Amino acid sequence: MTLxxxxxxxxxxxxxxxxxxxxxxxxxxxxxxxxxxxAVARYGLRNLLPENLDLVMGPGCPVCVTPAEDxxxxxxxxxxxxxxxxxxxxxRVPGTEKSLAEADGDxxxxxxxxxVESLPEGSVFFAPGFETTAVTHAAALTDWPEDVxxxxxxxxxxxxxxxxxxxxxxxxxxFLAPGHVASVIxxxxxxxxxxxxxxxxxxxxxxxxxxxxxxxxxxxxxxxGRSEVENAYPRAVDEExxxxxxxLMDETFDVETARWRGIGPxxxxxxxxxxxxxxxxxxxxxxxxxxxxxxxxxxxCNLVLxxxxxxxxCELFGEACTPADPRGPCMVSKEGMCRIWxxxxxxx
Amino acid sequence: MxxxxxxxxxxxxxxxxxxxxxxxxGFDGSAGGVTLHDRDDGGTIPLAEGELVVTTDxxxxxxxxxxxxxxxxxxxxxxxxxxxxxGAEPLALTxxxxxxxxxxxxxxxxxxxxxxxxCDKVGVPLLTxxxxxxxxxxxxxxxxxxxGLGVADPVVRDSGLSRGDGIVLTGPVGRHGLAILSERExxxxxxxxxxxxxxxxxxxxALETGGVTAMKDPTRGGLAGALNEMAEKSGVGxxxxxxxxxxxxxxxxxxxxxxxxxxxxxxxxxxxxxVREESAEEVLEAVRGTRYGREAEVVGExxxxxxxxxxxxxxxxxxxxxxxxxxxxxxx
Numbered sequence: 001m002t003l004x005x006x007x008x009x010x011x012x013x014x015x016x017x018x019x020x021x022x023x024x025x026x027x028x029x030x031x032x033x034x035x036x037x038x039a040v041a042r043y044g045l046r047n048l049l050p051e052n053l054d055l056v057m058g059p060g061c062p063v064c065v066t067p068a069e070d071x072x073x074x075x076x077x078x079x080x081x082x083x084x085x086x087x088x089x090x091x092r093v094p095g096t097e098k099s100l101a102e103a104d105g106d107x108x109x110x111x112x113x114x115x116v117e118s119l120p121e122g123s124v125f126f127a128p129g130f131e132t133t134a135v136t137h138a139a140a141l142t143d144w145p146e147d148v149x150x151x152x153x154x155x156x157x158x159x160x161x162x163x164x165x166x167x168x169x170x171x172x173x174x175f176l177a178p179g180h181v182a183s184v185i186x187x188x189x190x191x192x193x194x195x196x197x198x199x200x201x202x203x204x205x206x207x208x209x210x211x212x213x214x215x216x217x218x219x220x221x222x223x224x225g226r227s228e229v230e231n232a233y234p235r236a237v238d239e240e241x242x243x244x245x246x247x248l249m250d251e252t253f254d255v256e257t258a259r260w261r262g263i264g265p266x267x268x269x270x271x272x273x274x275x276x277x278x279x280x281x282x283x284x285x286x287x288x289x290x291x292x293x294x295x296x297x298x299x300x301c302n303l304v305l306x307x308x309x310x311x312x313x314c315e316l317f318g319e320a321c322t323p324a325d326p327r328g329p330c331m332v333s334k335e336g337m338c339r340i341w342x343x344x345x346x347x348x
Numbered sequence: 349m350x351x352x353x354x355x356x357x358x359x360x361x362x363x364x365x366x367x368x369x370x371x372x373x374g375f376d377g378s379a380g381g382v383t384l385h386d387r388d389d390g391g392t393i394p395l396a397e398g399e400l401v402v403t404t405d406x407x408x409x410x411x412x413x414x415x416x417x418x419x420x421x422x423x424x425x426x427x428x429x430x431x432x433x434x435g436a437e438p439l440a441l442t443x444x445x446x447x448x449x450x451x452x453x454x455x456x457x458x459x460x461x462x463x464x465x466x467c468d469k470v471g472v473p474l475l476t477x478x479x480x481x482x483x484x485x486x487x488x489x490x491x492x493x494x495x496g497l498g499v500a501d502p503v504v505r506d507s508g509l510s511r512g513d514g515i516v517l518t519g520p521v522g523r524h525g526l527a528i529l530s531e532r533e534x535x536x537x538x539x540x541x542x543x544x545x546x547x548x549x550x551x552x553x554a555l556e557t558g559g560v561t562a563m564k565d566p567t568r569g570g571l572a573g574a575l576n577e578m579a580e581k582s583g584v585g586x587x588x589x590x591x592x593x594x595x596x597x598x599x600x601x602x603x604x605x606x607x608x609x610x611x612x613x614x615x616x617x618x619x620x621x622x623v624r625e626e627s628a629e630e631v632l633e634a635v636r637g638t639r640y641g642r643e644a645e646v647v648g649e650x651x652x653x654x655x656x657x658x659x660x661x662x663x664x665x666x667x668x669x670x671x672x673x674x675x676x677x678x679x680x
Binding site: 006046048342346348 | 354356362363591609655657658659660661662663664665666667668669671672673
């Protein structure tokens, strides 16, 4: 039994086609999703790509890009006596001085916002996440307990892609966009890349053949000198996205400039609770937080998150920085590049 | 901040290894054969002929009874398999019980019935034991400790791989850990059972060919941990062909759904056997003729270099690393 999207012969055919089409000289494709990196690492897909094709990861882990100041706020609220609930992945992410795991007080791991009913009065739900998670937050907020606060740390993917493109010191030839994000927002938010920046974008899924098919479409565009927004994941992604989900997000959140950990402020990239939810906005609570510091000594998460370094270039990787005792956020989340590479390694 | 022991320290991964580096420093640990510091499946004492192999295990599995086995079967199989992996025929076992006050007598009796049944099957006597009861809440239900004694001639180490050796795996991996996790989480996967079984028969058959160079039972840390340990201790690399791995459809479905890598999940009824290249087919045939070795396959080989590389099902390649910690607590 082989699953359809893991078929070896098809993988080999895609791999050969990529090899045939790729132009001479280095080609770099960047993806921005921990799930893509997970598939690439787990199935060893880099070995199926030509030597001159570099597939790298950008800031694709919501927990990793949540700035230290947000962790600090959650820690301060816990130590003020409030219960703070969040996703398990957030638990050990270091803040400026400590993580929620190290905070003195009641910290709970929840599978999602559906479980907030179980929290005591005055609790805070700490809510990082990209579009896919933000939608579930928006849906839960339509029927939210009056006495539970919401700490929104949601972030949007297309603005981060624009930032990467605008960095200038990072040259690449195409974006592999996360298919699940595209299934929510559709393809339209990626159009600036076609119109203004002239860089190809292909939305791809997460099975090995999905990834290879998306890479092939990007290589075809590079070879043809095209820069279009294309969909390699039509079984999940509709061009319009999910209009009901988009509407719900628009009603729930305002978009603002927001800081990304180790990267800095990114325009129009953060989700703030709209005024309708002022009464439960945890950012309005008083808290005594330290001057925030995103990176701890030696940590290179900022370079890993911007595809400038691989985890193995970091001296702390797997030694002084492990999932049990992480120095930086990329070693904490299962979506973090360092955590993924510690598990599966880079390409042999 | 006071450093404290965490669940991960008992996970059979790198985190546990770092704890042991600290705790075992300074022990002599040698009786003239395989020592404490070799961290093999057991230690040995040289005899006039062969070596006495000693191994010990505690069992803290939750729940006490699970699809495919229970704590009694697990206690015996786990210890017999540690002996088998050293090439030792089991001679005798001990069993110590730590029981929580209030445990139904029937539960305890069931566990001991199953211990007896499996001892009888293997043909190994339970020679002595110990019984302690702790107050309610002071221990969870039942904890057992088993020590095994066996004689090996010669002793088989986990460090004996040479370049070119084949790697035989006696069955599909991941079933034990996944069966327990599924039971705990209330999922039912049709046909998913723990593989817990005594493997002396499979080991003995392999040893009789004369082609065995190394053995290990991939319990906590899974096949990933076992292969890395064997490779590192032997000074070789290992290549594994994903397509050659024996497969269990129920375990694969469960792993996919639960987001686990079967290579990292604990087994209780599988042996990894290093074999001389020219003996691979003979060992395979011998192992396949035993009760728990029917699904054995040659899954890879020892190569020059270091680390363990998996050729994935789609033809890619990746490293297989020792897990930082086992993915599940209280698995064995």
